[in-house]
Amino acid sequence: MLLRKKELLLIAPGLVLALSFQLGCATKKYVKQQTDPVSGRVDELSEVSKRNETAIKDVDSRAQAGIQTVQTKTNEVDQKAIAATQKGEEAQQMAQKAQTQIVSVESNFNQKLSNLDSYKSVDTSSINFRFNSADLSDESKATLDQLATKVKDSKGYVLEIQGFTDKTGNDRHNLGLSQGRSESVVRYLSQQHQVPLFRMFVLGLGSSKEVEDNKTRKGRAANRRVEITLLKSELESTPGSAQK
Secondary structure, eight states, X not given: OHHHHHHHHHHHHHHHHHHHHHHHHHHHHHHHHHHHHHHHHHHHHHHHHHHHHHHHHHHHHHHHHHHHHXXXXXXXXXXXXXXXXXXXXXXXXXXXXXXXXXXXXXXXXHHHHHHHTTEEXXXXXXXXXXXXXXXXXXXXXHHHHHHHHHHTTOOSEEEEEEEOOOSSSOHHHHHHHHHHHHHHHHHHHHHHHOOOGGGEEEEEOTTOSOSSOTTSHHHHXXXXXXXXXXXXETTSOXXXXXXX
């Protein structure tokens, strides 16, 4: 019996060590078995987190790009709107300017019409021409010189110049000839006396308005003429008219 106790005492430490070793290995294995799934799960969650982070960054990048695109288009729309507004304002200003000009033209036109009513005939001169000719004779030039003296340095006057022919020739020829005679008068007064062209109104009337019978030589000579009528506005005074 005493021997068995001693043997037990010798065996016990080794058994304890063996049991401790086995127990330690079992514990590590158990811990490993318990921790491996957790570790794998943690790794999986870390990977998912990284993917989510990447996805979030991608979405954010696309969102920022989308926002930038929208902002750019908004700026373009704003610029176009501003340009359209400016063009609209310019068009409105042009329309207002045109309207102002129209009102001004109408006012001036009405004023001129009113002024025309104030023009009255104050003098009439007549010059004659040779057969089938539009050339001015010396006598005709002297008559025009006297007329130019009456209107020199004057305002508010116009000259109504009408050319005529006798009944010799056809109407077409006579209209051209009468117009040429009127233009000869205008040319002389403009070149020799600087009478403004805008103060002279010219018309060729052919063989109309005869003053004498075309059946006689004297009558035909009287009808080959240009009549110059001096009209003066009652709103203006014409120097020299008082001397008439």
